[in-house]
Amino acid sequence: GDVIVSGQSQGLGQQCSTNIIADEVKQMFSLDKAAASTACSCGKPLGMAGVCLKTEPVEIPQRQNEKEHEFLLASLSQLPSTSSPSFASPVARFFLLSGIAELHIHEELEPKRVDSFDLRTTQLFKLSPVQAVCISASPEAKEKTTYSTGILVQFRNEKECSSFYRAFELAKKKLSAQDSDLPNKILSLSKSTFDEKTDPSSAKMYFHYYGQLLHQQNMLEDYVRTEAYYAAVTENQADFVGRVVVDVGAGSGILSLFAAQAGAKHVYAVEASEMAEYASKLIAGNPLLAQRITVVKGKAEEIELPEKADILISEPMGTLLVNERMLESYVIARDRFLVPTGKMFPTLGRMHMAPFCDQNLYVEIANNALFWQQEAFYKVDLTPLHEPASQEYFSQPVVDAFDERLLVAQSISHVIDFKSVKEEDLYEIDIPLRFICTNGSQIHGLACWFDVLFNGSTTKRWLTTAPGEPTTHWYQVRCVLSQPLDVMPGQEITGRLHMIAHSAQSYIIHVTMSTELSGPGADQGGNPQTSSAKYNLKDPYLRMLQPKGFSLAQDHKPHHDGQIQSLTEH
Numbered sequence: 192g193d194v195i196v197s198g199q200s201q202g203l204g205q206q207c208s209t210n211i212i213a214d215e216v217k218q219m220f221s222l223d224k225a226a227a228s229t230a231c232s233c234g235k236p237l238g239m240a241g242v243c244l245k246t247e248p249v250e251i252p253q254r255q256n257e258k259e260h261e262f263l264l265a266s267l268s269q270l271p272s273t274s275s276p277s278f279a280s281p282v283a284r285f286f287l288l289s290g291i292a293e294l295h296i297h298e299e300l301e302p303k304r305v306d307s308f309d310l311r312t313t314q315l316f317k318l319s320p321v322q323a324v325c326i327s328a329s330p331e332a333k334e335k336t337t338y339s340t341g342i343l344v345q346f347r348n349e350k351e352c353s354s355f356y357r358a359f360e361l362a363k364k365k366l367s368a369q370d371s372d373l374p375n376k377i378l379s380l381s382k383s384t385f386d387e388k389t390d391p392s393s394a395k396m397y398f399h400y401y402g403q404l405l406h407q408q409n410m411l412e413d414y415v416r417t418e419a420y421y422a423a424v425t426e427n428q429a430d431f432v433g434r435v436v437v438d439v440g441a442g443s444g445i446l447s448l449f450a451a452q453a454g455a456k457h458v459y460a461v462e463a464s465e466m467a468e469y470a471s472k473l474i475a476g477n478p479l480l481a482q483r484i485t486v487v488k489g490k491a492e493e494i495e496l497p498e499k500a501d502i503l504i505s506e507p508m509g510t511l512l513v514n515e516r517m518l519e520s521y522v523i524a525r526d527r528f529l530v531p532t533g534k535m536f537p538t539l540g541r542m543h544m545a546p547f548c549d550q551n552l553y554v555e556i557a558n559n560a561l562f563w564q565q566e567a568f569y570k571v572d573l574t575p576l577h578e579p580a581s582q583e584y585f586s587q588p589v590v591d592a593f594d595e596r597l598l599v600a601q602s603i604s605h606v607i608d609f610k611s612v613k614e615e616d617l618y619e620i621d622i623p624l625r626f627i628c629t630n631g632s633q634i635h636g637l638a639c640w641f642d643v644l645f646n647g648s649t650t651k652r653w654l655t656t657a658p659g660e661p662t663t664h665w666y667q668v669r670c671v672l673s674q675p676l677d678v679m680p681g682q683e684i685t686g687r688l689h690m691i692a693h694s695a696q697s698y699i700i701h702v703t704m705s706t707e708l709s710g711p712g713a714d715q716g717g718n719p720q721t722s723s724a725k726y727n728l729k730d731p732y733l734r735m736l737q738p739k740g741f742s743l744a745q746d747h748k749p750h751h752d753g754q755i756q757s758l759t760e761h
């Protein structure tokens with residue numbers, strides 16, 4: 192599914208402490224890699240605040256009622272500071288006692304002088320694979336909800352950084368478990384990967400959207416989508432019979448119900464929004480299946496389940512496959528819950544790209560900015576804002592269903608294998624482009640769409656959002672260039688699609704396309720040209736012709752009678 196919301200949320204109340212910490216971190220450091228280039232006297236590269244720290248993880252044997260994880264550190268100092276390190280040979284120790292979880296820092300040979308951080312109000316931010324900053328609320332600052340104590344940690348390598356990070360998360364998790372009084376072993380951690388990388392107001396708006404039945408209905412009524420899932424599950428019953436299933440982002444619970452219909456032993460329907468309540472209601476209303484489904488309200492990154500899953504089912508796709516950044520939650524759920532030999536439905540996704548020619552679209556976008564060309568708008572000259580307005584319009588990815596005949600080259604694709612992709616791989620997606628133009632025309636930009644594969648043991652099934660196929664609620668996406676390119680038949684176009692994830696659960700997209708001098712068409716007079724642009728996938732231009740564009744797909748009737756409609760097979 193996809194949430195297409197533009198603009199900022201209003202009146203979402205007070206920011207949570209996570210945001211306050213994140214803001215303070217941003218104020219304390221410019222998070223610019225170039226700033227961290229100098230070296231410490233010990234020869235290690237320095238962090239942005241000039242701290243170098245070595246760690247040697249040492250597991251301390253468990254004592255009665257006490258668990259400790261200890262790290263030997265090379266050096267460490269407080270932030271913000273340019274002063275020399277506050278400890279010459281510091282040791283970091285995670286101290287856990289009933290109801291207390293603290294990070295203790297002390298001098299290696301002088302254990303009595305301890306700086307302690309209460310883990311309830313302490314956050315660890317990874318700045319890079321070998322660098323982290325630890326920010327804590329000082330007691331007097333707590334009332335003012337500001338965070339003032341910080342240490343910057345530079346690790347010798349990724350492994351040591353990860354092991355410190357894991358010990359930190361473990362200590363917080365243990366604290367949470369101690370505090371938690373929830374039944375069914377369901378506990379929420381104080382802070383998760385999701386919270387760390389997501390702007391709270393974006394998350395609030397996102398889960399509010401999915402908490403509404405009308406938006407779940409919107410997805411259920413996309414029969415191309417729903418039929419594809421139904422068919423993939425039903426045709427691969429062997430993958431579900433007697434198996435434990437986790438439905439990641441269950442929404443209304445529809446996929447959990449499909450899995451239970453296919454004979455799953457038990458399904459955990461994990462849903463973070465208020466929709467979890469409705470899912471429980473819907474599932475309870477289907478009593479033959481209900482006894483094999485448990486709704487777990489919470490984020491896939493945070494909830495705990497009593498057993499591992501044999502199969503994950505999910506619909507985490509957004510516009511251009513990756514919008515909403517829910518694929519990351521799917522991958523995290525894989526790492527947390529799926530047995531190593533487990534299956535994922537869907538199993539992989541492909542992004543497809545091709546250059547297109549669409550003069551009408553180009554003129555329409557250019558005309559949107561014409562308003563700002565008025566020289567006497569109530570006697571005010573608006574023209575100084577024409578150029579920025581035009582840039583703004585061209586920075587919106589266009590979402591609509593277009594005629595496949597507008598494509599001027601064979602598409603290329605980029606595969607994301609959900610079974611093996613790392614969560615971090617989705618933070619930045621860099622795709623080299625190379626096309627051979629089939630006809631001479633103007634190129635107005637890059638068209639993109641996606642498909643996903645359900646690699647069942649019995650049947651392989653694709654769900655596609657390609658132009659020319661029945662339209663889905665994802666439509667297609669086009670990045671329009673303000674400077675079109677002229678091409679000859681057979682001419683080569685090269686370039687790059689570079690997508691960088693941001694905390695509002697979406698991506699900034701950079702597109703560069705160039706015509707080459709070489710190649711068969713080049714000798715027919717084409718000039719080398721380059722055009723590039725930047726788009727925010729969070730802020731699309733919704734250009735669907737009908738309010739429910741995917742009604743084009745209504746020839747795929749809802750499934751009522753046990754018959755499976757035939758869908759596109761690749």
Ligand SMILES: C[S@@+](CC[C@H](N)C(=O)[O-])C[C@H]1O[C@@H](n2cnc3c(N)ncnc32)[C@H](O)[C@@H]1O
Nearest residue numbers: 192401440441442462463464489490491506520
């Ligand atoms: C695209 S909808 C799919 C709903 C349902 N599975 C279906 O196919 O109709 C995605 C759902 O996942 C939920 N969701 C998104 N991120 C989540 C996360 N990290 N943990 C749990 N639920 C999440 C959303 O609230 C939303 O209901």
